[in-house]
Amino acid sequence: MHIRLTLPFYIYPFHFFRGSKMVKIPKSHPRYWSLLYREKIIRGMEEGITAKAGLIAHGRGEAFDYLIGERTIPPAEEAMKVAVAKLLLANHPVISVNGNVAALVPRETVELAKVTRAKLEVNLFYRTEERVKKIAEVLKKTGAKEVLGLNPTKRIPGLESERGKVEEDGIWKADVVLVPLEDGDRTEALVRMGKFVITVDLNPLSRSARMANVTIVDNIIRAYPRMIELAKEMRDYSREELEEIVNNYDNNKILSEVLLHIRRRLEELAKEGIWRKEKI
Incomplete structure (x- = not known):
């Protein structure tokens, strides 16, 4: 696809x-x-x-x-469907936002939160109060009514960096957390807390990709619009249908399929030749 x-x-x-x-x-x-x-x-x-x-x-x-190949591949499409199903099933879903996410897909982030009933929380490794406020302003300008992360009162156990700071009514309370473009240590720490963690990561070998419950190996500029489409389609699914989608998912299998896709593509390029003469 x-x-x-x-x-x-x-x-x-x-x-x-x-x-x-x-x-x-x-x-x-x-x-x-x-x-x-x-x-x-x-x-x-x-x-x-x-x-x-x-x-x-x-x-x-x-x-x-x-x-x-700069495109959404079938393993990513499958992971997105499971991610959306889990967000729709969640009691307290939260979408984490860092600087790159706010710069690349602010409108899509707000829209995805709306269609999945998720809260938005700013969370930064290089945290300053000024950066948090600016990111919150960007999200509000694109339609967010509420943005958490400005007043963190809790800390993720075992995470000493600034990313450990979270709001009680946001990531701390969340049962499902979408953490795109994420650091592996926080992904691992959130999983240890018992949270269901979804990440968007183009590197299938990263710690985030390997530690998350669902890994979407795709560019966020393609993934978020597609997830919004899926959420609009799937929000009318029954709870049983959504649970079946999640229960049949194997993240290790998906990551393996991504690696096999990359191998096949490189082999094909090597056979065909990556240099193509253009007509002048």
């Missing part, structure tokens, strides 16, 4: 201001969408939303996106 990179919520800008200099990305550029989202991350850093380390993380994700 190939899911387009364009999203239905708004028309993307074609120009970015970096400081006082305008950066123009021509739509004819063969890497238009990749450059566009890269600029969103850079702009997020300049606006105090994304941490500098977020640029490195985004670049690493781009590399893995090349490996899977």
Whole structure:
């Protein structure tokens, strides 16, 4: 299955201001969408939303996106369906938001929370109160009525970093947590707490991917719009139908299928030749 990179919520800008200099990305550029989202991350850093380390993380994700073919593959589609089913079944679902998520998919994050009845909570490794407030403002500007994370009073056991700080009525109380673009140590700590953890991670070998209950190996710019579509389709399912979807899922099998997909794709590219002569 190939899911387009364009999203239905708004028309993307074609120009970015970096400081006082305008950066123009021509739509004819063969890497238009990749450059566009890269600029969103850079702009997020300049606006105090994304941490500098977020640029490195985004670049690493781009590399893995090349490996899977820059498209939504069947294992990711299956994982998304299970993730949505679990969010719809949850008593207290929460979607965690970091700087990269706020820079890349703020509107989609808010929409996904609405259709799954999930709460939003800002959670940052490089936490400052100013960054938390700015991310909350971005989410509210795109339609969020409530954003948690500004007044954490609890700490995830065994997690000493700033990511251990959570709100009692948010992640602390949650039974299902969606933690996209996540650090492995927090994923592991949340699972230890008995929470059902869903992650979106382009690296199938990361600790987050291996520790989560459901791992969506896809680019978040494709995953969130598709999850919104699925949630709208599945919210009328019976509880029994949703539970059957979740109970039949095997995350280890899904990760194995992703690795096999990458291997097959690399083998095909090696046989066909990755260099293609263009007509001049």
